[in-house]
Amino acid sequence: MKKKFNTSIFISGRGSNLKSLIQFSLLKNSPIKINVIITDNIKAKGLTYADKYKIKKKIIKFNDKRVAENKILKILTHNNVKLICLAGFMKVLSKNFIKKFKGKILNIHPSLLPKYKGLDTHERAINNKEKFSGCTVHFVNHKLDSGKIILQKKVKILKNDNPVSLSQKILKQEHKLYPKAIKKIFINF
Ligand code: GRF
Numbered sequence: 001m002k003k004k005f006n007t008s009i010f011i012s013g014r015g016s017n018l019k020s021l022i023q024f025s026l027l028k029n030s031p032i033k034i035n036v037i038i039t040d041n042i043k044a045k046g047l048t049y050a051d052k053y054k055i056k057k058k059i060i061k062f063n064d065k066r067v068a069e070n071k072i073l074k075i076l077t078h079n080n081v082k083l084i085c086l087a088g089f090m091k092v093l094s095k096n097f098i099k100k101f102k103g104k105i106l107n108i109h110p111s112l113l114p115k116y117k118g119l120d121t122h123e124r125a126i127n128n129k130e131k132f133s134g135c136t137v138h139f140v141n142h143k144l145d146s147g148k149i150i151l152q153k154k155v156k157i158l159k160n161d162n163p164v165s166l167s168q169k170i171l172k173q174e175h176k177l178y179p180k181a182i183k184k185i186f187i188n189f
Contacts (some may be wrong), residue, residue, distance in 0.1 A: 004033035005082040007184070008075075010089035013037050015046015017087035017108055020175035022053050024182070027131075031186035036079045038072055040091050062091050069097045071101055083180070086140065095142040105140035106185075109180050110170050112152055113138060122163040122170070127138035133166060135174045137181035151181040 007025070018037065025034045035156040037050045038039050040062045050057035062068045068091075076084070086107040091144050098105060111121040113136040134154040139147035153173045157166060 001029075005031055006035050006080050007032040007083040007085060008036045008038055008086050009085045010048040011037065011044050011087050012041045013044055013046060013088050013092035015044060015049055015088070016171060017174055017178055018046045021085060021087065021178055021182075022030050022049055022055070022089070024179035030179075030182075032083060032182060036075060036081065038075065040068070040089070042057040042145070065091070065094060069094060073097070073100060083182075085182070087178070093140065093146060096138060098142055103139060106178075106181065107138055107140050107145070107147070108174055109136050109138065109145050110167065110174065111127070112136060112151060112154065113145055120124045120163075125159060126161060126163060126166065128155055133170060135170050135177055136188055137177055150184055151177055153177045 009021055011097060022034055023033045024030050032033040033111065034055055037047070037055055037057045038160070039059055042059050047057055056079070060068050060071050075183070077169050078093065084101055084105045093105070109117070109121070111125065112132065112134045116124050124134065132154045134152055136152045137150045138145070139150065153176070155166070155170050155173055
């Protein structure tokens, strides 16, 4: 079996993408092994998956971003982390942090970027009478939701969709898209 790349997932909340990535990482042919979960939120529901799957978890307060990021960098180095996947992580990482992991940080966003960066994507797409929305996995650069796109999945917006129904449909696709995007970047693995 090929050696898997040590990966860290950063979360702030529910952690459904974390769960799908953990399940993906456990597949024999997956290129990643998740060895540390990082959160800024001690109450993140997703932390239960760290316990369930016996993965190390680290809770880092972001009162001072520089201090927090330095702590995280130490943890990542200590765990020999090669890839970071942001999955509902609500803090914006600094330029300096991103530079240290250049090309090695991925994010998932619930819209067809470059449309609807930031929050409330589903509501804005519906209000603008879009026919489609979807989700995007992209590399992280220093601008919010703006790095190079790896993969996207379109989802149709139906007449009776509301932000909740749309978010549920898109989330289902997110859970498939993130593993697919990881496979794509490790194509020669
Ligand atoms: C997802 O919709 C993701 O695209 C966005 O934040 C949400 C996180 O959901 N960045 P979960 O915590 O993975 O369930």
